[in-house]
Amino acid sequence: MGMKNRRTKSDSTVILLPKCPTGIQGLDEITGGGLPRGRPTLVCGSAGCGKTLLGTEFLVRGVVEFDEPGVLMAFEETETELKANVASLGFDLAGLVRRKKIVVDYVHIERSEVQESGEYDLEGLFVRLGHAIDSIGAKRVVLDTLEVLFASLPNEGILRSELRRLFRWLKDKGVTAVITAERGKEQLTRHGLEEYVSDCVILLDHRVNDQIATRHLRVVKYRGALHGTNEFPFLIGDEGISVLPITSLGLNHKVSVERIATGIPRLDVMLGGRGFFRGSSILLTGTAGTGKTIISANFAQAAALRGERVLFFSFEESPNQIIRNMHSIGLRLEPLVKSGLLRFHSARPSLCGLEMHLATMFKEIATFKPDVVIVDPITSLMDLGTASEGKGMVTRLIDYLKAGQVTSLFTSLTQGGHALQQSEGGMSSLMDSWLLLQDFEGNGERNRVLYVLKARGMAHSNQIREFLISDNGIDLVDAYIGPNGVLTGSARVAQEDLEKAAALASQQEAARRKRELEHKRAALERQISGLRSEHEASAEELRQIDQQVGTKTRLLTTERAASGRLRQADAKVPILTLHKARNGRGH
Amino acid sequence: MKAKITRQPAAKKRPTAKLWQLRLYVMDQTPKSVMALANLKKICESHLKGRYRITVIDLLKHPKLAKGDQILAIPTVVRKLPNPVRTIIGSLSDTERVLIGLDLRTTG
Numbered sequence: 001m002g003m004k005n006r007r008t009k010s011d012s013t014v015i016l017l018p019k020c021p022t023g024i025q026g027l028d029e030i031t032g033g034g035l036p037r038g039r040p041t042l043v044c045g046s047a048g049c050g051k052t053l054l055g056t057e058f059l060v061r062g063v064v065e066f067d068e069p070g071v072l073m074a075f076e077e078t079e080t081e082l083k084a085n086v087a088s089l090g091f092d093l094a095g096l097v098r099r100k101k102i103v104v105d106y107v108h109i110e111r112s113e114v115q116e117s118g119e120y121d122l123e124g125l126f127v128r129l130g131h132a133i134d135s136i137g138a139k140r141v142v143l144d145t146l147e148v149l150f151a152s153l154p155n156e157g158i159l160r161s162e163l164r165r166l167f168r169w170l171k172d173k174g175v176t177a178v179i180t181a182e183r184g185k186e187q188l189t190r191h192g193l194e195e196y197v198s199d200c201v202i203l204l205d206h207r208v209n210d211q212i213a214t215r216h217l218r219v220v221k222y223r224g225a226l227h228g229t230n231e232f233p234f235l236i237g238d239e240g241i242s243v244l245p246i247t248s249l250g251l252n253h254k255v256s257v258e259r260i261a262t263g264i265p266r267l268d269v270m271l272g273g274r275g276f277f278r279g280s281s282i283l284l285t286g287t288a289g290t291g292k293t294i295i296s297a298n299f300a301q302a303a304a305l306r307g308e309r310v311l312f313f314s315f316e317e318s319p320n321q322i323i324r325n326m327h328s329i330g331l332r333l334e335p336l337v338k339s340g341l342l343r344f345h346s347a348r349p350s351l352c353g354l355e356m357h358l359a360t361m362f363k364e365i366a367t368f369k370p371d372v373v374i375v376d377p378i379t380s381l382m383d384l385g386t387a388s389e390g391k392g393m394v395t396r397l398i399d400y401l402k403a404g405q406v407t408s409l410f411t412s413l414t415q416g417g418h419a420l421q422q423s424e425g426g427m428s429s430l431m432d433s434w435l436l437l438q439d440f441e442g443n444g445e446r447n448r449v450l451y452v453l454k455a456r457g458m459a460h461s462n463q464i465r466e467f468l469i470s471d472n473g474i475d476l477v478d479a480y481i482g483p484n485g486v487l488t489g490s491a492r493v494a495q496e497d498l499e500k501a502a503a504l505a506s507q508q509e510a511a512r513r514k515r516e517l518e519h520k521r522a523a524l525e526r527q528i529s530g531l532r533s534e535h536e537a538s539a540e541e542l543r544q545i546d547q548q549v550g551t552k553t554r555l556l557t558t559e560r561a562a563s564g565r566l567r568q569a570d571a572k573v574p575i576l577t578l579h580k581a582r583n584g585r586g587h
Numbered sequence: 588m589k590a591k592i593t594r595q596p597a598a599k600k601r602p603t604a605k606l607w608q609l610r611l612y613v614m615d616q617t618p619k620s621v622m623a624l625a626n627l628k629k630i631c632e633s634h635l636k637g638r639y640r641i642t643v644i645d646l647l648k649h650p651k652l653a654k655g656d657q658i659l660a661i662p663t664v665v666r667k668l669p670n671p672v673r674t675i676i677g678s679l680s681d682t683e684r685v686l687i688g689l690d691l692r693t694t695g
Contacts, residue, residue: 107657113674115687117675118681125659130650
């Protein structure tokens with residue numbers, strides 16, 4: 001009744017088929033709200049891929065989260081087995097059965113004990129199922145695994161027509177049913193059940209790549225509804241199934257203009273002076289020992305000191321090891337861990353498969369609710385799966401983090417002597433900022449340099465900085481860029497010394513020249529004064545000559561005058577003129 | 588059913604001629620059900636005369652009872668005694684198969 005009401009309600013709003021949420025993490029997101037309500041869904045997959053669990057979880061969550069009682073008709077496992085199996089996943093099936101929220105009916109037929117004679121139908125199955133549904137008012141039904149009947153009942157013709165009738169009957173009952181089936185070789189199910197169940201088909205898969213098993217889920221068909229057609233990894237954790245991603249993939253997350261400091265002032269300067277954008281994804285690539293973890297730890301410390309929550313996934317070192325190592329360069333992470341702002345999660349990459357790691361990370365993120373997430377290094381995880389799986393995983397992780405405005409820093413370990421940019425091609429396109437750490441070898445030493453390869457949406461430095469690690473933390477200094485390329489370390493220091501020496505030399509040269517010139521000038525001065533005294537001397541001489549001449553002339557004139565007087569000659573005029581001339585010079 | 592249990596000692600007294608307990612599960616009075624009961628009676632009369640007992644269970648009235656004997660198909664005959672339990676499904680129109688199913692061919 002309730003079912004019908006809902007159906008008419010959604011019919012009036014047209015578009016969507018009514019859906020029945022499974023409560024299974026991620027599955028409802030992929031299917032856009034759950035399984036088709038009031039219709040059967042086929043879940044097929046090979047042995048051990050989690051069909052029974054999916055069915056059981058559908059029922060248990062139906063009761064616990066949506067208050068919809070359910071019936072589990074089990075053809076393979078007994079009630080006791082089922083209860084024990086799901087108890088390990090935290091499902092109290094036994095309790096729900098006791099409280100009459102779930103009915104488990106174990107159907108078993110041993111073919112060797114059954115003889116067939118004449119016509120029959122499967123009305124007994126219908127009666128049992130109908131009785132179970134009615135006894136608790138079930139809204140959900142799981143048939144696991146119906147195909148067992150093909151082995152138990154010899155007459156396939158009867159069986160097929162009865163199954164067709166069963167699915168119709170289930171629809172008429174208005175229950176949302178999950179029917180599990182074995183994966184077939186050339187068709188979805190071994191006995192072609194997909195012929196009868198056409199509303200929704202989900203395929204489960206369990207593949208082993210490089211010795212690591214990964215489960216996948218794919219919605220093959222969902223009549224009348226949009227659904228993700230991709231294969232999604234899923235895992236069976238201690239809380240049941242979780243299908244990844246938790247959020248559907250899209251590029252419509254909010255963006256922030258807020259900037260957050262990196263904890264390294266010079267790096268902030270390189271990033272337009274203010275650090276990274278909040279909620280952006282940052283890739284930090286470098287070869288072994290280039291200081292990726294150190295930069296990450298700095299970033300973590302800076303964030304935690306601002307009062308933000310930081311979740312640090314470490315796949316190489318244990319938390320204590322990181323804390324100790326960072327202590328040696330002046331980072332005090334322990335108080336931050338104690339205050340609860342910084343949380344480490346360490347795990348060996350080979351501990352479990354990619355999807356398991358991802359789910360664990362999602363769970364950690366969901367419970368810790370961090371502002372900043374650091375994954376050190378992401379490459380250890382990516383090595384677990386194929387390249388595409390790894391990329392898919394990172395995409396999901398980034399999307400998930402971006403949707404929650406969480407800033408994420410991923411370190412990436414590159415192989416070989418050079419940080420090959422192309423090797424990161426798959427991942428880099430997902431990242432907003434990309435810092436590259438590199439080693440420079442020369443002069444018998446290895447020096448670290450850092451540069452910003454890209455930083456979306458901000459002006460950033462294009463220069464290479466030398467990256468120094470000391471007891472007081474890290475610092476970035478300008479690398480020397482000369483005609484022979486970038487110089488770092490002692491070469492840079494040598495170059496600086498060389499420049500200093502050259503400067504000193506030129507200073508000294510100038511002083512010498514100055515002195516020389518001063519000497520020369522002094523010499524000239526001396527010369528000038530010599531010349532002047534010479535000049536004065538000749539002037540004196542000239543005067544003396546004049547005097548002598550004058551005296552002589554006077555004497556002569558006097559003599560002449562005297563002789564003229566003696567001789568009675570009148571020669572007055574020359575005497576007068578001579579006197580006149582002498583007076584003029586003496587002036 | 589309780590009545591049957593009281594009769595068991597009687598069966599033990601005559602080990603050569605044990606009492607056969609047969610249950611026929613039907614669904615209402617469908618032609619297949621009616622036909623199965625008739626066929627079963629006929630076979631029992633000719634092979635087990637005087638030492639059989641047929642209980643007809645109508646699942647329409649007692650749906651709960653389907654679970655106990657793992658009934659799926661209708662009609663179904665279950666041989667509860669003698670052991671082991673034997674099951675025959677169908678309208679029992681193939682007498683030969685019913686005899687095989689009830690393990691009566693060799694003894695009968």
